[in-house]
Amino acid sequence: MTDTQKYNCQEPAVQARELTRVFKQGNQTITALDGIDLTIHQGDFVAVMGASGSGKSTLLHLIAGLIRPTSGQVVVEGNDLGSLSDRRLTLYRRRRVGLVFQNYNLIPHLTTEENILLPLRADGASIQEGRDKRHVLWERLGLTTFLNQMPDTLSGGQQQRVAMARALSMEPAILLADEPTGNLDSVNSRKICEVFDELNRQDGRTITLVTHEPGVAIFAKRVIVLHDGRLLADWQTSQFRDAHDLAATYQELAAQTDEEQGAKLP
Ligand code: ADP
Ligand code: MG
Numbered sequence: 001m002t003d004t005q006k007y008n009c010q011e012p013a014v015q016a017r018e019l020t021r022v023f024k025q026g027n028q029t030i031t032a033l034d035g036i037d038l039t040i041h042q043g044d045f046v047a048v049m050g051a052s053g054s055g056k057s058t059l060l061h062l063i064a065g066l067i068r069p070t071s072g073q074v075v076v077e078g079n080d081l082g083s084l085s086d087r088r089l090t091l092y093r094r095r096r097v098g099l100v101f102q103n104y105n106l107i108p109h110l111t112t113e114e115n116i117l118l119p120l121r122a123d124g125a126s127i128q129e130g131r132d133k134r135h136v137l138w139e140r141l142g143l144t145t146f147l148n149q150m151p152d153t154l155s156g157g158q159q160q161r162v163a164m165a166r167a168l169s170m171e172p173a174i175l176l177a178d179e180p181t182g183n184l185d186s187v188n189s190r191k192i193c194e195v196f197d198e199l200n201r202q203d204g205r206t207i208t209l210v211t212h213e214p215g216v217a218i219f220a221k222r223v224i225v226l227h228d229g230r231l232l233a234d235w236q237t238s239q240f241r242d243a244h245d246l247a248a249t250y251q252e253l254a255a256q257t258d259e260e261q262g263a264k265l266p
Contacts, residue, residue, distance in 0.1 A: 011078055013174050013206040014040040014063055018072035020229075021058050032058040034229035035072065040174070045200040046208045047217035047237075049250060050226035056210040059226065060176050063208065065093045077173050094123060098167030100177035100209075104159040106151040106166075113147040116165045123170065134169060141165050141195060157188030161195065168205070175199070177209040181216050193219040214247035225250065227257055 016038040023030045033055045040046055048056045061067045062074050062081070068089075069082045076096065084092060106115050113131075116138070120130040138144050141161045151159055160180060167175055177196075181189035197219050199205040209220070217223050218237055223246065225233040233253055240246040 010042055012039045013042045013044065013076065014038070014208075015075040016059075016062075016073070017075070019059075019062060019069055019074055020071045021055075021062060021067065022070040031229050033062070036226075036229075036231050038224070038231065038234075040206065040208060042206050043200070043204045044206055044208075045196070045219075045221045047220035047223045048208065048210045048226060049212060049214075049217055049223055050232070051254070052212075054226040055229040056226055057178055058229075060178050060208065060210060063174065064097045064099055064176055065089050094119065095170050096173045098164075098170065098172035098175045100160070100163050100167050100175070100180050102179040102182035104151070104156070104163045104183075106159055106162060108151055111148050111150060112143060112154070112162050115151065115162055116143070116147075116169060118166060119169045130169065134165070137168060138165055140198070155188065156184050157191055160184065160188075160192055164192075164195065164199075168199075174206045174208060177207070179210050179212070181211065181213065186215075189213075189216065214250060215243040218243040218246050225253060232257065 016036050019033055019036040019038070020031065021033040023032055036059065048059060050056050058067070062069055063076065065076075065081050065084075074081050076092070079092065081089065081092065107118070110118070116134070117127060117130040121127070135144075138147070141164060143158075143161060143165055146154060146158065151162065154162065164175075180196075181192050184192060193216055196207055196209065200207050200221070207220070209216070211217050218240065220237055223233070223235045223237055224231060225235075235249075237246065240249065
């Protein structure tokens with residue numbers, strides 16, 4: 001059975017078709033993404049790996065509607081983002097994607113609860129509505145005891161859980177996270193990974209996160225590897241024994257690619 005047959009009852013969360021993004025810097029052009037074809041199904045959990053500069057953040061920003069494709073398409077829940085007007089793209093960003101960053105991006109002068117409710121408030125919901133709707137999620141994320149605290153009184157791991165609650169407050173089609181554990185120690189990093197895992201397995205959330213750590217990527221169901229803006233590998237994590245096995249396969253691929261590129265040099 002092909003992937004399309006298996007999922008034809010449900011629209012994919014994200015479909016990228018020959019997705020390309022070029023940046024111009026002075027008289028230089030940089031092809032950050034180079035014709036990517038990728039389908040992310042609803043309920044999928046994808047880790048994006050690849051060296052620095054390989055296009056990971058660009059891919060996330062295109063799915064998030066923060067930037068537009070230079071060519072090709074990125075379709076989310078049937079909407080071709082490149083063809084949306086600026087106004088509809090703004091609404092899409094606000095309502096259909098949840099974004100989590102390495103440095104949490106909480107607003108320092110707002111409490112935890114105010115931070116979490118910000119997207120709902122911006123979209124016109126009342127505070128009470130937000131509280132009623134999201135309390136179960138806040139409990140799951142372990143946030144209920146510090147809802148009135150300011151972000152700078154929280155640990156990094158706690159701040160990232162607040163950022164995740166905020167990102168999920170609009171029930172997005174997809175939760176996108178760019179190196180969400182990059183600033184955390186290994187204990188907090190693991191805790192955050194367990195939350196992602198739970199959100200995916202128990203709530204069926206569709207998640208795509210960027211990481212360079214095999215120990216984080218192994219929590220996903222699927223790992224894709226980017227190299228120079230191209231898709232180099234697409235693995236199911238079930239094929240790996242553990243994070244070390246994934247790390248070894250990843251290193252092997254990286255070495256092989258370096259060798260091939262070396263061979264092309266004059
Ligand atoms: P990664 O997240 O994998 O480190 P990025 O997607 O940030 O990679 O970047 C891919 C390539 O595109 C890099 O060469 C980077 O310098 C370039 N790039 C990304 N964003 C911009 C931008 N706004 N302007 C110019 N170049 C950019
Ligand atoms: Mg990046």
